[in-house]
Amino acid sequence: MDKKRYKDLVSVYTPKENKLYNIMKSFLIGGFLGIIGQFLIDLYITYFDVPNKEAGTYMIITLIFIGSLFTAIGFFDKAVSFAKAGLIVPITGFAHAMTSSALEYKREGFVTGIGSNIFKLSGSVILYGVVSAYVFGIIRFIFLGG
Numbered sequence: 553m554d555k556k557r558y559k560d561l562v563s564v565y566t567p568k569e570n571k572l573y574n575i576m577k578s579f580l581i582g583g584f585l586g587i588i589g590q591f592l593i594d595l596y597i598t599y600f601d602v603p604n605k606e607a608g609t610y611m612i613i614t615l616i617f618i619g620s621l622f623t624a625i626g627f628f629d630k631a632v633s634f635a636k637a638g639l640i641v642p643i644t645g646f647a648h649a650m651t652s653s654a655l656e657y658k659r660e661g662f663v664t665g666i667g668s669n670i671f672k673l674s675g676s677v678i679l680y681g682v683v684s685a686y687v688f689g690i691i692r693f694i695f696l697g698g
Contacts, residue, residue, distance in 0.1 A: 574636050577634075577635065577636060577638065578635065578636045578637040578638040578641075579638070580638070581635040581636075581638030581639065582637070582638040582639075582641060582642060584638075585615075585638065585639070585642050585644065586642075588615075589611050589615060592607075592610070592611040592614050592615070593607045593608060593610075593611045594607075596610045596611065612643055615642070615643050615644055615647070616643060616644070616646075616647040617647075618644065618647075619643070619644035619645070619646075619647030619648050619651070620647045620648070620650070620651040622644075622648075623647070623648045623651040623652055623655070624651060624655065628644075628648050632645075632648075646674055646677060649673035649674040649677070650670055650671070650673075650674050652673065653669050653670050653671070653672045653673050653674070654666045654669075654670050656669070657669040657670075657672075
């Protein structure tokens with residue numbers, strides 16, 4: 553079978569995704585995650601008498617913990633297959649990447665397993681986050697004068 557015929561067969565049998573539906577679902581679920589984050593901030597401020605600035609940090613820690621816990625019990629992958637980018641893009645996706653790498657390599661030990669591989673999935677996010685922060689910082693310095 554030649555390559556063109558093979559590509560035609562693959563395109564016929566490949567399931568078509570409804571992009572608009574996935575976009576709306578991701579938007580709504582990501583927005584709901586934002587509502588949960590704001591609820592956690594309000595909860596920490598109101599019931600635990602935490603200052604507003606620190607409540608945001610506690611909210612992030614809580615979402616990271618929940619994302620890591622759901623990854624460890626095997627729930628996060630099932631939720632992502634439904635929610636798509638609504639769960640992967642926020643901080644919960646970063647927690648999932650770190651935890652899944654740690655779980656995958658835990659048998660190899662703390663140093664050569666977890667320590668060497670924990671940033672395997674999330675390392676590129678950190679790298680490009682740091683690089684883009686420098687680039688935008690330089691742009692801001694040039695145009696806004698420091």
